Amino acid sequence: MKFFVDTADVDAIAELNALGMVDGVTTNPSLIMKSGRDIKEVTKEICNMIAGPVSAETVATDAEGMIAEGRELAKIADNIAIKVPLTWAGLKACKTLTDEGRMVNVTLCFSPNQALLAAKAGATFISPFIGRLDDINLDGMELIADIRTIYDNYDFGTEILAASIRTVNHMTEAARIGADVATAPPGVIKKMAEHVLTDKGLDGFLSDWAKTGQKIL
Ligand code: E4P
Numbered sequence: 001m002k003f004f005v006d007t008a009d010v011d012a013i014a015e016l017n018a019l020g021m022v023d024g025v026t027t028n029p030s031l032i033m034k035s036g037r038d039i040k041e042v043t044k045e046i047c048n049m050i051a052g053p054v055s056a057e058t059v060a061t062d063a064e065g066m067i068a069e070g071r072e073l074a075k076i077a078d079n080i081a082i083k084v085p086l087t088w089a090g091l092k093a094c095k096t097l098t099d100e101g102r103m104v105n106v107t108l109c110f111s112p113n114q115a116l117l118a119a120k121a122g123a124t125f126i127s128p129f130i131g132r133l134d135d136i137n138l139d140g141m142e143l144i145a146d147i148r149t150i151y152d153n154y155d156f157g158t159e160i161l162a163a164s165i166r167t168v169n170h171m172t173e174a175a176r177i178g179a180d181v182a183t184a185p186p187g188v189i190k191k192m193a194e195h196v197l198t199d200k201g202l203d204g205f206l207s208d209w210a211k212t213g214q215k216i217l
Contacts, residue, residue, distance in 0.1 A: 001175045004183035008035035012186040024052035026183040047077035055105045057083035066093035081105045086114045091121045098122035112146040119156040129164035141173045168192050
């Protein structure tokens with residue numbers, strides 16, 4: 001499973017990238033707002049750092065507007081994936097932009113039927129939002145499983161980009177189901193390294209080591 005980082009915080013991306021953990025980046029208007037940076041400036045900086053796809057989201061609500069904004073965002077770098085919402089207008093924009101040879105990430109997907117339409121429109125990535133479904137007492141992971149089954153039934157090439165990931169369990173489950181990509185906040189990716197038995201085991205080893213009075217260096 002590829003790891004994308006869901007943030008516009010360049011320092012956080014750089015830290016994970018240094019460990020080889022970053023296959024791509026996703027941003028959205030809320031994350032740009034949170035960064036306090038200019039969209040083109042910060043996206044360019046991220047694209048210079050990361051070789052994989054960097055999603056930058058359009059904000060127009062009509063297809064023509066999304067297409068124009070998508071073309072503008074694509075000028076930032078060759079690894080831009082244009083993000084459009086899963087509306088009828090977004091699907092039109094997806095078709096046009098993918099026909100032009102651009103990467104398109106169709107976002108705000110909440111149903112298997114929406115994912116089916118995005119694949120038919122040629123999306124490079126479909127972004128089903130797990131956490132936001134869980135928030136309203138629905139099962140976000142069931143959506144990932146349903147899309148995996150449907151895409152495999154028909155050999156769709158669209159990659160499932162599990163999004164709105166809030167917990168480390170979301171990462172495990174997305175990987176178990178076979179999502180192609182998971183995009184997660186930096187904090188969730190770092191938390192995947194944690195285990196109480198690792199901490200306990202390390203404490204024990206260090207305490208015994210201190211009793212030996214030895215040094216390695
Ligand atoms: C994905 O591309 C979105 O930016 C993101 O995963 C949304 O997550 P949220 O529901 O935690 O805002």
